[in-house]
Amino acid sequence: MRVAKRLDQFKAYLGTEMNVRLTKMREEGRDVINLGLGDPDVTPPPHLVAALRDAVSSPENHHYPSFYSNRPLKEAIAGWYQRRFGVGLDPNTEVMPLLGSSEGLFIIHLCLLDVGDTALVPDPSYPSYVAGVKIAGGQVEPVALLRENGFLPNLDTIPAEVAKRARMIWVNYPNNPTAAVAPPAFYTKLVEWAKAYDVIVVHDNPYSEVVFDGYQTPSFLQFPGAKEIGVEFHSLSKSYNCCGWRTGMLVGNKDVIAGMAKIKSHSDRGMYYPMQAAATAALNGPVDFMEVRNQTFKERSDVVVKGLRAVGLEVDNPKATFYVWSTIPKGSTSQDFCFKVLDTINVWMIPGSMYGKCGEGYLRIALTHPAKRLAEAMKRLKEFMG
Secondary structure (H helix, E strand, O other): OOOOHHHHHOOOOHHHHHHHHHHHHHHOOOOOEEOOOOOOOOOOOHHHHHHHHHHHHOHHHOOOHHHOOOHHHHHHHHHHHHHHHOOOOOOOOOEEEEOOHHHHHHHHHHHHOOOOOEEEEEEOOOHHHHHHHHHOOOEEEEEEEOHHHOOOEOHHHOOHHHHHHEEEEEEOOOOOOOOOOOOHHHHHHHHHHHHHHOOEEEEEOOOOOOEOOOOOOOOHHHOOOHHHHEEEEEEHHHHOOOHHHOOEEEEEOHHHHHHHHHHHHHHOOOOOHHHHHHHHHHHHOOOOHHHHHHHHHHHHHHHHHHHHHHOOOOEOOOOEOOEEEEEOOOOOOHHHHHHHHHHHHOEEOEEHHHHOHHHOOEEEEEOOOOHHHHHHHHHHHHHHOO
């Protein structure tokens, strides 16, 4: 049986494949430390769990989600954006709840790209950006993220002829996989550049609330003119410790929101209503738990950064996300190094090349285990590297 040829244009997500492999290794009795998947061990705060439990317990809450008004959730999203970023949003036209932001990352390409259209995609970047462009029939134009530029795209180096034919550009700060953050001046310039070339900016901002040492993440939409040319994805997964709940949002330009709503009217029937109730409670509720959670991630980050530097690798202290982006030893590819580490000491770290050509020479570690377990991983790595 023949499937669509478009499937030949991209690879399956490595994380899924590796979870199967790591599970098999554990079944063989190996003590595997998985530092790959960005699914932390933190849990949702009690008031979220209570809201979900109460809503699930009500017999009236199990119709198709479209049976209920999603206005309370949309208003909660708009209210959160106003309080957190000072961004005013119309709940009716500038807010869209999503079944996790990953759903939106896929659909947005169907909304913005016709076959053959160009999308500017950071390199390295979250692999689903590239896959989504190709599934939609678009063309990927990589934009290098280099360490000497703070892993920011240098907009001045994008050739004018490329910028003129581009329909959209992906931006993601705090960044996965590099953990880099972007200063306000970058966003101001990005808005001006996008207007000049009529490019739609898609900003992916799920890590805004995982921050350290007093850093405060901005929203792309808080910069003048941003809503005219762009949208922003956000998610409760990382902010509210509920990756498995699949609750996200897209906010910003009303024309893009309307296009996405048209597609989603065919692709799903909305978010499970009890989940809407829980997400509304989250966005309208206390956020004091985030400070404790972030301190936990900071302690873990310090353990990993210290361990990597102790074996001679170059790594910056992240200001946000629960990732650490590090160089690998010279003379090896990132994939060869990471798989050799896995086979020898049972520690899995993601090869930077998984995120693009410019990710070669790096690896990514997710701070998804307690500090003691991360220290054990660094101890094994030190022994491995002699």
